Amino acid sequence: MSAVGMTDALRRLEVMLLIRAYEEKLVEFQRGGAPGTCTSVGQEACAVGVVGALESRDRILTNHRSAGHLIARGADPGRLMAEVLGRVDGYCGGRSGSLHISAKELGVVLTSTIVGGELSMAPGVALAQKMGQGEPGGITAVFFGDGAACEGIFHEALNLAVQWQLPLLFVCENNDWQAFVHRRETMPDNAIADWAAGHGLPVVTVDGNDVEAVHAAAREAVAAIRADGRPHFLELVTYRLRGHFEPDDQAYVDADELARWQARDPLQGIADRLLAQGTLDAAGLAQLRDRVAARIEAAAHFAQASAWPDPRTLTHHVYVEQGARP
Amino acid sequence: MSRMTTEQAIHQALAEEMQRDERVLLVGEGVATKRGDLVRNFGTARVRNTPLAEAIIAGTAVGAAASGLRPVIDLLFAPFLTYAMDALVNSAGKLRYLSGGQFEFPLVAMSMTGSGWCVGAQHNHNLEAMFAHAPGLKVVMPSTVADFKGLLKAAIRDDNPVLFFTDLALLHQEGEVPDVADHLVPLGQAAVRRVGADVTLVSYAKTVGVCLQAAEQLQAQGIAAEVIDLRTLKPLDEATVLRSLRKTGRLVAVTEASGLCGMAAELAALAVTRAFDALRAPVVRLTGPDAPGASSWVLEQAALPTAEAVVEAVQGMLGDAVVVREALATT
Numbered sequence: 001m002s003a004v005g006m007t008d009a010l011r012r013l014e015v016m017l018l019i020r021a022y023e024e025k026l027v028e029f030q031r032g033g034a035p036g037t038c039t040s041v042g043q044e045a046c047a048v049g050v051v052g053a054l055e056s057r058d059r060i061l062t063n064h065r066s067a068g069h070l071i072a073r074g075a076d077p078g079r080l081m082a083e084v085l086g087r088v089d090g091y092c093g094g095r096s097g098s099l100h101i102s103a104k105e106l107g108v109v110l111t112s113t114i115v116g117g118e119l120s121m122a123p124g125v126a127l128a129q130k131m132g133q134g135e136p137g138g139i140t141a142v143f144f145g146d147g148a149a150c151e152g153i154f155h156e157a158l159n160l161a162v163q164w165q166l167p168l169l170f171v172c173e174n175n176d177w178q179a180f181v182h183r184r185e186t187m188p189d190n191a192i193a194d195w196a197a198g199h200g201l202p203v204v205t206v207d208g209n210d211v212e213a214v215h216a217a218a219r220e221a222v223a224a225i226r227a228d229g230r231p232h233f234l235e236l237v238t239y240r241l242r243g244h245f246e247p248d249d250q251a252y253v254d255a256d257e258l259a260r261w262q263a264r265d266p267l268q269g270i271a272d273r274l275l276a277q278g279t280l281d282a283a284g285l286a287q288l289r290d291r292v293a294a295r296i297e298a299a300a301h302f303a304q305a306s307a308w309p310d311p312r313t314l315t316h317h318v319y320v321e322q323g324a325r326p
Numbered sequence: 327m328s329r330m331t332t333e334q335a336i337h338q339a340l341a342e343e344m345q346r347d348e349r350v351l352l353v354g355e356g357v358a359t360k361r362g363d364l365v366r367n368f369g370t371a372r373v374r375n376t377p378l379a380e381a382i383i384a385g386t387a388v389g390a391a392a393s394g395l396r397p398v399i400d401l402l403f404a405p406f407l408t409y410a411m412d413a414l415v416n417s418a419g420k421l422r423y424l425s426g427g428q429f430e431f432p433l434v435a436m437s438m439t440g441s442g443w444c445v446g447a448q449h450n451h452n453l454e455a456m457f458a459h460a461p462g463l464k465v466v467m468p469s470t471v472a473d474f475k476g477l478l479k480a481a482i483r484d485d486n487p488v489l490f491f492t493d494l495a496l497l498h499q500e501g502e503v504p505d506v507a508d509h510l511v512p513l514g515q516a517a518v519r520r521v522g523a524d525v526t527l528v529s530y531a532k533t534v535g536v537c538l539q540a541a542e543q544l545q546a547q548g549i550a551a552e553v554i555d556l557r558t559l560k561p562l563d564e565a566t567v568l569r570s571l572r573k574t575g576r577l578v579a580v581t582e583a584s585g586l587c588g589m590a591a592e593l594a595a596l597a598v599t600r601a602f603d604a605l606r607a608p609v610v611r612l613t614g615p616d617a618p619g620a621s622s623w624v625l626e627q628a629a630l631p632t633a634e635a636v637v638e639a640v641q642g643m644l645g646d647a648v649v650v651r652e653a654l655a656t657t
Contacts, residue, residue, distance in 0.1 A: 093426035104428040110392055114416050120381060121417055124389020131371060133394035156382035163377065317427035318461050320485035
């Protein structure tokens, strides 16, 4: 199947496959001694559905579980892997590692691994857009999890965005896990949507493992923000299929619950649907998988061949060197 | 020269920089309420009252700064900065570096601190050294009215995040400010407030005045003290301090902030690591105690280094030298 003849749905499937293959490669790297990562395995539909609804003039803030958002935005897996491995060809020259990758050229600005950090900065990015910085009509999307919704800054950010009428899309990937604690221990059921609604902005809760449902809801929310300039909130109900941080044996995870969610794997879901619709056949799916695997292998080679940063650059980029401008 | 208070100098700096650069905006609890002329001149979009929520005020400034604006935030009292620490320390201070230099964070975080208003430790806590310890941040703490204006203007033009501390006791002091169109004081340059060859007194904010009083008293005893006002704590003007130490060989570092891991400790380290050969006496630190600020006027004042303590320290350092001079003076 050529990329030209692909439908949007097939493209979304391919990007989800790419994200999964990328993160599986990172797991392999970790087993070989590379730094561990926080994977987003199981949450690919959230990233692909929402990011696909954004335009290049829009801005994205993300968090430590960012691989999906970055790849869905078009990040080069080779440069991402180089960053995770701490090499010079990474998006941040190896200074970020996996946890705080930003790529200004892609509009992926300000990634914070402090849970809630992305929420604290997002209103400012949207305010700058509202005040004329960047291309006209741009909006900001901020990705965070149910863990961040337990931070006080969640409420401060929602309140300010509503009061100041900021063009900001809040995207909560509710994946049931807050590091090593299950969401049931930290909040009442369905609390996130209720908390958000209490701030007086439109809230939609969607099956976060259904990429088409996520995409439809995101398109609607983005269109509404562009039209009314006000914040909207998406809660995407999903599940973290791997541990908090590689390696993680998930001994603390209820096996039945994990099995239930594995049976709802978002990649399998969209693939099954496309196969049933006749949009895709088994050979076509195999072809997609092969293409993705080849890209990831090439990316891995690129990253591993990338040079280490020069230790003499250790203190570069701490300050803007030119200081005050005239 | 125009005579004005620190408060007026700060206001002039804000007005001039907002006039000069439309990307500058002022955000905080009550900024629009208290600075009506700025609202009238620059509009409600650029002068914004906020909810009482320091974390989101600071976070919003960080996001806006990375996106092309140049926010100035007023967080009122320095202890409130602890609510804003994540945005200032983890985001503004680190994300430029972690992103490999992709982003700049031109923002100024203003706050007040210091004894003099009897407001107690949750409104008065000199936290400047904590921020000096955090990479990526600059720290400014002026003493003169002219410097409040010139340093604030320079801080707003700086492309890095700057913590701008106002000593409460200096807010209503009066001083002369140059009438030039653009009175700028560069960050990172200390000022020699008084020239002397016998001892170097280094301080910043209100305790610069303490050092100047001490120098006056010392002069009566025939001792010439040099007084250095750091003005900017980070970047620290090491050259000015070292130049003075090479001349005097004696250092008294004076701060209102407590001593452990503070600016006075840093100055002592600078002296022994970079000018040990020039030192003629052990370095003396005169600092506030390791205790929260009390509200009672008497206790608040008791926490401050005094001119008398500075004089006594200098006399102790000079020791025999003082006696010899006094003997010479009487013959």
